[in-house]
Amino acid sequence: MEQVTDRHLAAFHDALGAWFEAHRRPMPWREADETGVRNPYRVWVSEVMLQQTRVDTAVPYFERFMEAFPTPEALASADQDAVLKRWEGLGYYSRARNLHRAAQQIVAEHGGAFPADEDAVRALPGVGPYTAAAVLSLAFGQPLAVLDGNVIRVLARVFAVEQDSRAPVTRKALQDLATGLLDRERPARFNESVMELGATVCTPRSPACAVCPLATVCAARAGGDPEAFPVVSKRKPVPHQTVAVALITDGDGRLLIQRRPEDAMLGGLWEFPGGKVEPSETAPEACAREVAEELSLSVDVGPEVARVDHAYSHFTVTLHAFRCTLSPEAPPAGTSGEPVSASGEPVQWVRPDQLDDFAFPRANRKILDAIQAASRQPSLF
DNA sequence: AAAACGTGGTC
DNA sequence: TGACCAAGTTT
Numbered sequence A: 001m002e003q004v005t006d007r008h009l010a011a012f013h014d015a016l017g018a019w020f021e022a023h024r025r026p027m028p029w030r031e032a033d034e035t036g037v038r039n040p041y042r043v044w045v046s047e048v049m050l051q052q053t054r055v056d057t058a059v060p061y062f063e064r065f066m067e068a069f070p071t072p073e074a075l076a077s078a079d080q081d082a083v084l085k086r087w088e089g090l091g092y093y094s095r096a097r098n099l100h101r102a103a104q105q106i107v108a109e110h111g112g113a114f115p116a117d118e119d120a121v122r123a124l125p126g127v128g129p130y131t132a133a134a135v136l137s138l139a140f141g142q143p144l145a146v147l148d149g150n151v152i153r154v155l156a157r158v159f160a161v162e163q164d165s166r167a168p169v170t171r172k173a174l175q176d177l178a179t180g181l182l183d184r185e186r187p188a189r190f191n192e193s194v195m196e197l198g199a200t201v202c203t204p205r206s207p208a209c210a211v212c213p214l215a216t217v218c219a220a221r222a223g224g225d226p227e228a229f230p231v232v233s234k235r236k237p238v239p240h241q242t243v244a245v246a247l248i249t250d251g252d253g254r255l256l257i258q259r260r261p262e263d264a265m266l267g268g269l270w271e272f273p274g275g276k277v278e279p280s281e282t283a284p285e286a287c288a289r290e291v292a293e294e295l296s297l298s299v300d301v302g303p304e305v306a307r308v309d310h311a312y313s314h315f316t317v318t319l320h321a322f323r324c325t326l327s328p329e330a331p332p333a334g335t336s337g338e339p340v341s342a343s344g345e346p347v348q349w350v351r352p353d354q355l356d357d358f359a360f361p362r363a364n365r366k367i368l369d370a371i372q373a374a375s376r377q378p379s380l381f
Numbered sequence B: 001a002a003a004a005c006g007t008g009g010t011c
Numbered sequence C: 001t002g003a004c005c006a007a008g009t010t011t
Helices: A006-023 A040-049 A055-068 A072-076 A080-087 A094-110 A118-122 A129-138 A149-158 A168-181 A187-200 A219-223 A283-295 A352-357 A362-375
Strands: A240-249 A255-259 A274-276 A299-311 A316-326 A347-350
Touching (some): A006 A168, A006 A187, A040 A094, A072 A094, A118 A129, A129 A187, A149 A187, A240 A299, A255 A283, A255 A352, A274 A283, A347 A352
Parallel strands (some): A240 A316
Antiparallel strands (some): A255 A347
């Protein structure tokens, strides 16, 4: 790895800074007030949304979120269901749950004002080293260098970092590099300019080196193969799972949904009952078994009305969705015939027109879309 | 340290 | 199309 030189400092502060001022993309959270100050709450919400998420994806979510929860107080006093509904489709839902809890912490411990102290910011749930540095530099002008995927890529290329960029020891070296390069007079411009360069010029594939303000100091470009950096270790192959889903209707055409535990994947979202198909059973068998185990409910499993493939971050699934009706026979011994969640989570019968009021995982939305597309009858149930 | 944690865009 | 990856954090 090369060392930081005055040429590097000049390139990152002057050439890159000038480039950024000419190419800075407007974003809603970048707007400042009359005194040129950004709202820390808005910056914070945007940074959490931007974790592992592209700007274009985050923008509409940000607008809708700020409309519903314009202040920490508004977010703190909202129901978690309302917060998750605004987050529906954005993924990594612990971000929304943590944001909600953090807002309550800001109200309880900081009088509703986003703290400007690094330790206090880091104490907020869902705020790690990146987000703390981002909010404190962008909204408060504090001299902290951010290290995100963009910065890693830019620095790994400029300094030809051969080590695995995902290894903690490499991350620390890159963080030190970023801190050493930081323009302490203009930390906000520095951080945003490196990230903006990484997002629009120094891209993972086909970087636009011809227009890059750092090209003159870039070791990877000098080496002829900038795409060789950053060096990343291979990830594990993802397993596949088969899941049976029960679309249970009652006599009034309502559907049964249940809320997922907060500490689980997709925690706090609503879904149709179901579960994993074991190797020893068929999908319809698994459907009936899961409903009996989870809800103490006896159902007749009807036709498969949708089949959905979905990719999560660490596994893939095929969902088999079956139309189910309550069994006319007597309910299982010791049960009332009303659904009761074995895990203690809320369960609810809902009319089809009420489904949009609940936050569902994408895979469950795909099931609904498949049914409606196939039947052309939204009132199928 | 390594795995868990969503979704959509891209080639 | 499957694999990679995106303004990361938590356990």
